[in-house]
Amino acid sequence: MTERAPHITQADAKRLRQRYQAERRFKLYGQIAIAIAVSFLGILLISIASKAASAFTRHELVLSIDQPDFATRTDLTVSDFNLAVRDALLEEFPEIADDRLARAELFGLTTRLAVLPLARQVQDNPTIANLPIETRLALSDDLDLYLKSDLQSHRQRDIGVAGRLSRTATGSYRLTDAGPDGFASLLADPQMFRDTSGDILIGLAGAQFELLEITGAALVLKHLAGPLPPLGEQNQARIGATLLSTRDADRKVSNRQVAMAVHLLDEDRIERRFNSSLFFNSDSTYPELAGAAAAIIGSLLTMIITAVFAIPVGILAAVYLEEFSRKSLLTSIIEVNINNLAAVPSIIFGLLGAAVFLNTLGLPRSVPFVGGLVLGLLVLPTIIIASRAALRSVPPSVRDAALGLGASPSQAVFHHVLPLAAPGILTGAIIAMARALGETAPLLLIGMVAFISEVPNSPNDEATVLPVLIYKWFSGAERAWEPMTSAVIIILLTVLVSMNLIAVLLRRRFERRW
Amino acid sequence: MLQTLGHLPIGWLVIAPLTAAGFFAFYFGRTLVGAIPTGTTIGSRLNSQPNFxxxxxxxxxxxPAATVFLFYLVFAEGYARSVLVAELPAYLTDQGQEQVELFLDRVSQFANLRAPGATGNIxxxxSVERFSAIKGSVRIFALAVAIIIAMGGFTIGRRSLGRSFPARSYVERIITGxxxxxxAIAVVTTIGIVLSLVFETIRFFSLPDGPSITEFLFGTEWNAQTGQNFGAVPLFFGTLMIALLAMCVAVPVGLFSAIYLSEYASPGFRSWVKPTLELLAGIPTVxxxxxxxxxxxxxxxxxxxWVNALPFTPDGLLAAQPTSALAAGLVMGVMIIPFVSSLSDDVINAVPQPLRDGALAMGATRSETIKQVVLPAALPGIIAAILLAVSRAIGETMIVVMAAGGRALITLDPTSDxxxxxxxxxxxxxxxxxFDSAKTVSAFALGFVLFGVTLVFNIVALRVVERYREAYD
Structure with missing residues (x-):
């Protein structure tokens, strides 16, 4: 473009520039469009994965329980284990035993049903009942979330040397400073008060207090947890302050629970571990105890029914349409119909299932058998279309050779054409199964959304599936359901991606060009 | 006795013996015919090989036996229920079909347990005991019929085997059948969909507390949960609005991606980006x-x-709901991008190369070639792709269930639910x-409208694609 041809005028050159600019703009639009689509995919995956990350671990309380009478009793109930857990917890914090409210907060660290694994352990192995049992209890969902996120924003500060600790008439404590200026400098410290919008915990010799106010000469404290130091002079003990990022009233975990959790963390009585219950527990109303096991098995059973129904029928239908049918009105109706059926919204298949399978035929609700059939009908057109394409790609010479050697038409197809088309058919079938595995709406209509607390044993047991579990947990009110839901999404996406990868690999490995 | 039989796993009970019988019959027939002495003259040769x-x-x-078993699978539960309903005391059946259905569901569930314990409710x-007994007797009956029919089929089939029996052509015919x-199952499915939707829709409009057709199609009040108002216009409006928002995202992004991928991108870039875009279609809607x-x-x-807080906008200009049409529409648009892009990609690639070469040779830039030659040639196919995408957007469920809210409103504010x-x-x-309340059955009337609208879109789109494909092949 540097050397302009002599016959091009100024106006022509301008026009040419504009045309090239338009060209660049047009190309840019295309790049922007692709960038938008790809970045949306990235944002979606990253946002879900980052939410899910925290749900793959959980905090567990390690308690040792010593209950000799467990061995002699045959009528143990969940409450007995709960009482034992409460006793063990009170041993950790004996100083609050007399405070009814504080006790309730202490027992709120775990939920009532968290003892179920322990109860099963004792039930399966009664001999361990008279030994001290070391058990792990899931922390309550709110505390677990607090420890996962807010704990990182705790700031530790050393604020001086303790002077005298005394008890006031209202039950709170006063702590003076051993230094010269009292706590006056703290009042001026912007980091201490102005920058923190949260409560402040004060630690003194193993005990945790909540800071109520600073009077200049002394701190006014409320005892939360930990052994109370003797009143009087504190022998130059250091005072530590923990600045929380939130106020007691704004969160579901109280200051006392935070103090207790911090205390237990320091003593390694709370550990962060892999959340195996996500994979091995079935659904629960408590997020910290809920797991996807029942839904995983339910999905598996449903997929088996779908595969057993849709794959053979789909392949045989494709064989008929591609190899046996003569051009007739009926076959062209079937063809048009299959193409249309592939584009019918999935929820319509749910309506079909509800009306025909449940209402007319009286089949039971919520079972994988019906769900599998509905999904089978849903993916049947997909399988037929993919199988037809695979059959069509086998060259006619193969058929002609078989027929020429005396094979019957069905022998030619089943002995020669179908095996050659198998990789393509299998790829189509896997992709169709992946679609069925992610389908939600039709299953909602045939009742697979019920609360299922037991792992289904057969296709005739009530069950739920992974996508429906995602929908259900998403609808849950507690904040902890969100990471749990994301974790199940990650599980589902992992399965789907591996299915698609297998399909791609199969195609690469066995694809033949004729 | 009958109760225990009611718990037998009928599937295995039938499938295993039938498979065994099938194998036995195969080898029996093959050996039988294989033993016939054959010659070389036409009359003395076997018509079909022993295998056939x-x-x-x-x-x-x-x-035939498998057909009996299929009938059993489909009709046994319904039959057992109808027998049980006839025997239920009147005070239960008087409570309406809904209660009876729930009761039957529980009974059936309980009867399916391996060891149903007593609940105390006499x-x-x-009922559970009786239900198991009925199912047990039906099961025995089905099993007996299946066995007799299998034996009958074997005997009759055996009699016709012989040197001149054209087994091969019979087998071919049966297999083709x-x-x-x-x-035909695909056709049966469509017929099932149409019949169930039509049947329930007719029932909906004839229910005493159901609406008239005009009220349903043109009414603007929707309160189906309470069973009062069934004016579906707000639903149609909401569906179209969200579909429109989705298309605003999907059409430009999908179309430009397709143009770039088919006209500009290098093969390496294309081989990476195209599967990535298709990944968007593989993500479950939930x-x-x-x-x-x-x-x-x-x-x-x-x-x-933020818009509401701007100084020049009136307060409350936008509804700013926690769930909104815009959120659902945007994400639905992203979901639909691959449908638009891969279909458009196909039709753009189908435009013959000489058309492009001609335009380029005349001095047009690439974008001018695309805009003035390729796109007009591909237009019918692109329109078909967009129609298919619209039908997809109208029928999409989970995104709107989770992100669009449930208030039946007619509003142009996209931030409203x-x-x-x-x-x-x-x-x-x-x-x-x-299935007897207007509330439930109204879902089928809605489904009917949905099915009809998407079907029209699909048929038109597929027609266009079909015709267009033929033009260049």
Whole structure:
């Protein structure tokens, strides 16, 4: 473009520039469009994965329980284990035993049903009942979330040397400073008060207090947890302050629970571990105890029914349409119909299932058998279309050779054409199964959304599936359901991606060009 | 006795012996015919090879019995229920069909347990016992019939085997017939969909508390949960609005991606980006719904609040709801991008290269070639792709269920929550439902409208694609 041809005028050159600019703009639009689509995919995956990350671990309380009478009793109930857990917890914090409210907060660290694994352990192995049992209890969902996120924003500060600790008439404590200026400098410290919008915990010799106010000469404290130091002079003990990022009233975990959790963390009585219950527990109303096991098995059973129904029928239908049918009105109706059926919204298949399978035929609700059939009908057109394409790609010479050697038409197809088309058919079938595995709406209509607390044993047991579990947990009110839901999404996406990868690999490995 | 039989795993009970019988019949027929002495003259040769005789005999044995078993599978539960209903005391049946259905569901569930314990409710326990007994007797009956028919088929089939019996052509015909049945299942499905939707829709309009057709199609009040107003216009409006928002995202992004990928991109770039875009189509819709509800909807809400807070906008200009049409529409648009892009990609690639070469040779730039030659040639196909995408958007369920809210409003404010046809179908049919209330049946009327509209879109689009393809091949 540097050397302009002599016959091009100024106006022509301008026009040419504009045309090239338009060209660049047009190309840019295309790049922007692709960038938008790809970045949306990235944002979606990253946002879900980052939410899910925290749900793959959980905090567990390690308690040792010593209950000799467990061995002699045959009528143990969940409450007995709960009482034992409460006793063990009170041993950790004996100083609050007399405070009814504080006790309730202490027992709120775990939920009532968290003892179920322990109860099963004792039930399966009664001999361990008279030994001290070391058990792990899931922390309550709110505390677990607090420890996962807010704990990182705790700031530790050393604020001086303790002077005298005394008890006031209202039950709170006063702590003076051993230094010269009292706590006056703290009042001026912007980091201490102005920058923190949260409560402040004060630690003194193993005990945790909540800071109520600073009077200049002394701190006014409320005892939360930990052994109370003797009143009087504190022998130059250091005072530590923990600045929380939130106020007691704004969160579901109280200051006392935070103090207790911090205390237990320091003593390694709370550990962060892999959340195996996500994979091995079935659904629960408590997020910290809920797991996807029942839904995983339910999905598996449903997929088996779908595969057993849709794959053979789909392949045989494709064989008929591609190899046996003569051009007739009926076959062209079937063809048009299959193409249309592939584009019918999935929820319509749910309506079909509800009306025909449940209402007319009286089949039971919520079972994988019906769900599998509905999904089978849903993916049947997909399988037929993919199988037809695979059959069509086998060259006619193969058929002609078989027929020429005396094979019957069905022998030619089943002995020669179908095996050659198998990789393509299998790829189509896997992709169709992946679609069925992610389908939600039709299953909602045939009742697979019920609360299922037991792992289904057969296709005739009530069950739920992974996508429906995602929908259900998403609808849950507690904040902890969100990471749990994301974790199940990650599980589902992992399965789907591996299915698609297998399909791609199969195609690469066995694809033949004729 | 009958109760215990009611718990037998009928599937194995039938499938295993039938398979065994089939194998036996195959080998029996093959050996039988294989033992016939053959010569070389036409009359003394076997008409069909022994294998085909074996197949023939196996099919004769298994097929009729399997048909009986299929009938049992489909009708046994319904029959057992109808027998039980006839025996239930009047005070229960008087409570309406809904209660009876729920009762039967529980009975059936209980009877399916391996060891149903007593619940203490005398009527319920007796019903469970009776139900198991009925199912047991039906099971025995089905099993006996299947065995007799299998034996009959074997005997009749055996009699016809022989030197001149054309087993091969019979087997071919039977196989073709079976294949045809498989192909016809797709048609049966469509017929099932149409019949059930039509039937329930007619019932809906004839229910005493149901609306008239005009009220349903043109009414603007929708209160189906309470069973009062069934004016579906707000639902149609919401569906179209969200579909429109989705298309605003999907059409430009999808079309430009397709143009870039087919006209500009290098093969290496294309081989990476095309599967990535198709990945968007493989993500389950419930995941999109979660994404829309937890990430996009709060963003839309914040944006709406920011707009409301601007000095020159009146307060409350935008509704700024926690779930909104815009959030659902945006994410649905992303979901639909691959449908638009891959279909458009196909039709753009189908435009013959000489057309492009001609335009380029005349001095047109690439974008001018695309805009003035390729796109006009590909236009019918692109329109078909867009029509298919619209039909997809109208029928999409989970995204709107999770991110669009449920209020039946007619509003042009995209940050307001809004409801759609699919949302209402799910809301009306989830949970314990009986099929005699206007509330439940209205879902089928909505489904009918949805099916009809998407069908028209699909047929038009497929027609266009078909015709267009033929033009260049």
């Amino acid at each position: 005789h074996g197949y023939f005999l196996a099919l004769c044995t298994v097929l 009527l319920f326990d007796a 079976l294949l045809f049945i498989c192909a 995941v999109y719904g979660f994404f829309a509800a937890t990430l996009i909807a709060p963003m839309v809400r914040n944006f709406a609040q 809004i409801t759609t046809v699919t949302y209402q179908i799910v809301a009306l049919l989830t949970g314990d439902t009986a």
